Amino acid sequence: MTEKKLLLLEDDEVYANVLSRQLTRKGYQVTHLATATDLVATCELLKPNILLLDMNLGQSSSLPYIAEVRRLLPKAKIIIVTGFASISSTVTAIKAGADNYLPKPIDLALLLNEIESVKVVEQSNDTLAYSEQRLSPERLEWEYIQKVLAENDGNISITARQLNMHRRTLQRKLSKKPNPV
Structure with missing residues (x-):
């Protein structure tokens, strides 16, 4: 079985704590970051297979980090979460390498469905291939x-x-x- 390592980038501490507890109960190893400054370094260290990135982080945004995280973790599931959803930011996030874009407040069942939509397939050389259908x-x-x-x-x-x-x-x-x- 694959590890369920999840990195949560969220500046709202209360919301992050609630979401972290819910995901931990579902079997995920959750690491929380409040700012994007250590995002890339934490990704290199922990190698999470799922990233939940809040788009608006006070005066900054997680959008500029998506492409770098995607290069570092090409098989990771990257989901942008925001309370300020717009079509242009959705397209920007998807083009940068995000797998999906969910508006806040997040329904836990919908989030879990999105996270678990990655199907892990064993290959003959014992490597894992991720197959999923991306939306245009x-x-x-x-x-x-x-x-x-x-x-x-x-x-x-x-x-x-x-x-x-x-x-x-x-x-x-x-x-x-x-x-x-």
Whole structure:
């Protein structure tokens, strides 16, 4: 069985403690960092296979570190978590190498489902290969729009204002459901 080493980068201490306890109960070895300054060094030392990175850390962001962490840990699952979700930051995070982008507050069942979506497959030379299906940026954008639309009870005008988008542009995007991958 593979180790479940999880690195949590979260500046909200109370939220981090609650999430750490929940994940520890589920069998994860959780290491918490409050700032991104030691993120790369901690990744080199611990070699976690799952990273939960809060996007906004006070005056800084975890986005600039994603590409370096991805190079260091190519098989790790990197999930960006934020209370300030936007389409542009989602696309930026995915392009930098993040596997997914989840808005706060995180539902623990959804988070565990996302973490455990990595399927570990034994190969003949005793190495592990990770196989998973990544969502395209277009699909990710479409799903995020659907989420905001549902939060607004299907009101296109309010959703368009919240997404800082023209109403007709939003309607056009909604009419084009992208492929799942």
